[in-house]
Amino acid sequence: MNRYSYLILVEVPAMGTMQDIVAALQRGYDDGHAEGQFEVIVTHEPGYLVTFLRSTAEDDMKYLQDRMREGAENLSQAAMRQLGAELNGTVGDSAKPIVEALLEGDAQIIDFNGVLKRVPIVSICGAKSISDDDLCATCSHCTYRPGELSSCALNWPGFENSDGYVEECPSADPKG
Structure with missing residues (x-):
């Protein structure tokens, strides 16, 4: 089985340099708030596509289940909002549009292992x-x-x- 279970894709307008966004997101990961890997890719100017490779630990599934039981969202939206919440407050202004897109569920998910279909x-x-x-x-x-x-x-x-x-x-x- 792959180490990662799903991929979240967020496309945002460029707000600063790619290096600033990478550094801001890295702070969120270094602080231990988010896990997985990410990459920032320049798409059409001026915009960035940010990819987040994520896995689903047992406590992650409990969080996602709880959001579903509340009836507020589907599992994909819950996964986006979970990552947004993990990064919120740790990444600074340059990556704020990315966090906002995640919190609003304005991203795409590719589910490799079907974990978000359960x-x-x-x-x-x-x-x-x-x-x-x-x-x-x-x-x-x-x-x-x-x-x-x-x-x-x-x-x-x-x-x-x-x-x-x-x-x-x-x-x-x-x-x-």
Whole structure:
């Protein structure tokens, strides 16, 4: 598996030299607020394309899941805003348009490993309708009730596919 999971692309008007932007972004990474790699590329004058290679650690997925559970955004927007929040206040004025674009979700994402396609489980008041095909149906944490709403003792930490079936869960514990 690749070390990096996805790429964020931000195109902004040039505000200073490329060296100033690189130095400003590097401060955000050196301060330990952001992880991964970035590169600033001159596109058509006067503009820059900034690429950020990112990975998704377990705590990152929790952050992204929490944003999804709040219903405010999709995973791609949450990933952009996460990077914007990590860099905000650490990069200075020359890179401020980049941070603003990230915080506004005005960027593109290329998802190499499909990590941003996994959708956190959405439940209503802690209950969800699941089928016998769901991973949860055979999990010891789940109170599975066929034809009714089921519950999870761990507040549904898994992910659904695009059809709504739970296929992945870091806490899955098959009933013995």
